[in-house]
Amino acid sequence: MRVVIMPRTHIWPEVLPHQLERLKRAGIEDIVVVTDRESLLREVRTADALVGEMDPEILEHAGQLKWVQALASGVDAFLFDAFIESDIVLTSEKGLVGEHLGDHAFALLLGLTRMIPQAARQRNWDETMRMRMRMENRELSGKTAAIIGLGGTGVSVARRANAFGLRCLAVDPDVTSGPPHVERIVTPDKLLDVAAESDIIFVCCPKTAATTNLIGRDVFDAMPADGYVINVTRGGIIDETALMAALDSGKLAGAGLDVVSKEPLPDDNPLWKYDNVLITPHTAGASQFRVDRILERVFTNMERFQRDEPLEGVIDKRKGY
Structure with a gap:
């Protein structure tokens, strides 16, 4: 050989x-x-x-x-x-990368819900800003998370979500099995039904012809107000035009993106303008x-x-x- x-x-x-x-x-x-x-x-x-x-x-x-x-x-x-x-x-x-991708997904989510980037940039104890952050910080317990793709990454995210007190739903072509802490698994044709129940969407699936721009306007419209979307697998699964529209309208409270459709993300890309979008440079896939x-x-x-x-x-x- x-x-x-x-x-x-x-x-x-x-x-x-x-x-x-x-x-x-x-x-x-x-x-x-x-x-x-x-x-x-x-x-x-x-x-x-x-x-x-x-x-x-x-x-x-x-x-x-x-x-x-x-x-x-x-x-x-x-x-x-x-x-x-x-x-x-x-x-x-x-099957080998789920642990560090799961860690990174929650790093992004917690950065958003606890306003970590804003607090770190502040670099002082301005009382007005401090009180605003205290009022706007959010808890995860009791919220519902949709996990898109229940492979190794999705299972790792689900395990962490369960530890944070989140109710877990999942979307995957294979609905025959899943971890015990996922309440329900549905096929992709039921994505909007799951989105309607979900405060947080974790994108954990690979990019394929079937998943390109899978998370778009219809998904964001279906979600409850003040939701979050997190992507740690591949750019192009989230329709970024629809994402920015949902952020502009206030429908989404924030987005955490380790991957985007064009990498590296150009300096003039409008995603950079959002304080409630946390972007990391495709670093989730390492430990x-x-x-x-x-x-x-x-x-x-x-x-x-x-x-x-x-x-x-x-x-x-x-x-x-």
Whole structure:
């Protein structure tokens, strides 16, 4: 078996000797590490497995590729038609990123409900501002949260929501199972019914054709007044024009966005003007444990692939997750 690995700077910057040794102990002798695109296109011609990225040009050069391991959880960039139609198996960080995404979702929500950014910027004890913040701070207990997408991220958010005393509803194509602290799971065609009950919407689903602009004007109109929307998965799932209209009208009390439709968000984007929109630069998908988790997934899948066993984190390329 021949494996080509192209590390990602911010996840796996280099393949260390002890990591190569682990792969060799699994019986994988032919391992090629590439650091530039020219080398990748050359070496992928005879590769059985690729760890790294995929695009149409790489696929054109891949003569015998059977499996791609993405060094990420979101794989929307991988899902072009020719790759979807191919027999190549795609695996990802699926199921490994929920904990830190769940933490970040609540960091954004609490920043909004407790006015943390405004308080931090104040840098003094102006009594008028302090009293305004005290009057406008909000509790979460007793509110209802809708979790859009009940995969690993959604389950982690639901667990945290339950700890904060939130009633949890969920929207997911698969309604057959869910954690005990989710009161009800409905299919996406019932999204507006759930929105009508929800003070907070957490976007926890992947971006696919079905979820692009899923959270739009009709959802915001259905929500009770003074709601919040939080997105920690992918930009483009929230219709940002509709979001700003809901903020302008006062229907929404705030939004927490770690991801937006265009990244990095341009300086002149109108989302920056809102005091009640908390934006972070796509940093939710990381923690001190992320690298260890994805490398363990890579090593485990290499061993499984070598033994012709089922892989972990397999993506249904047609569904997009």
